[in-house]
Amino acid sequence: MKKSLMTIFSLVVIVIGLSACGHKSVSEDLQSHKWTVQFLDKKAVSPTADFSKNDVTFSSLNMSQVYSYSINGNTLSLKSASEGTKKYTIKKSDDSYLLTPKSSSDKDGKLKLVPRKGE
Numbered sequence: 001m002k003k004s005l006m007t008i009f010s011l012v013v014i015v016i017g018l019s020a021c022g023h024k025s026v027s028e029d030l031q032s033h034k035w036t037v038q039f040l041d042k043k044a045v046s047p048t049a050d051f052s053k054n055d056v057t058f059s060s061l062n063m064s065q066v067y068s069y070s071i072n073g074n075t076l077s078l079k080s081a082s083e084g085t086k087k088y089t090i091k092k093s094d095d096s097y098l099l100t101p102k103s104s105s106d107k108d109g110k111l112k113l114v115p116r117k118g119e
Contacts, residue, residue: 026090027051027071030097033115041109049113075102 024032030051037047037058047060056069056078067078076090076099086106088099099111 025071026092026097027053029092030056030113035097035113036116038112038114039108039110040112048116 031053035049037049039046045060047058050057050059054068055066057064057066065080067080070077071090074089074091076088077085079085087102089102091098095115097113099113101109
């Protein structure tokens with residue numbers, strides 16, 4: 001009986017350990033794709049977002065802007081010299097991410113990051 005319990009316990013520990021190894025962090029997931037940024041509260045051209053380890057580049061109509069970013073829990077912080085820091089609550093939704101501004105004065109409103117197909 002003790003051997004059976006130890007075997008079951010060992011299998012549970014192995015399964016939990018293996019499932020944790022395959023889990024990507026939000027930052028790793030963001031870096032693994034290029035993203036289309038959809039504005040949910042206004043009509044605007046949808047730029048592309050390309051995340052690296054510390055920076056994200058937003059590109060649209062042959063123009064680009066680079067922000068440094070960090071993720072702490074469910075908060076995504078974007079920082080640029082010209083615009084200061086913008087903070088968003090980030091939440092995974094299927095294969096996309098919903099970004100809700102933490103400041104009511106954020107003029108971009110809610111955003112959705114959708115992975116670009118084939119990239």
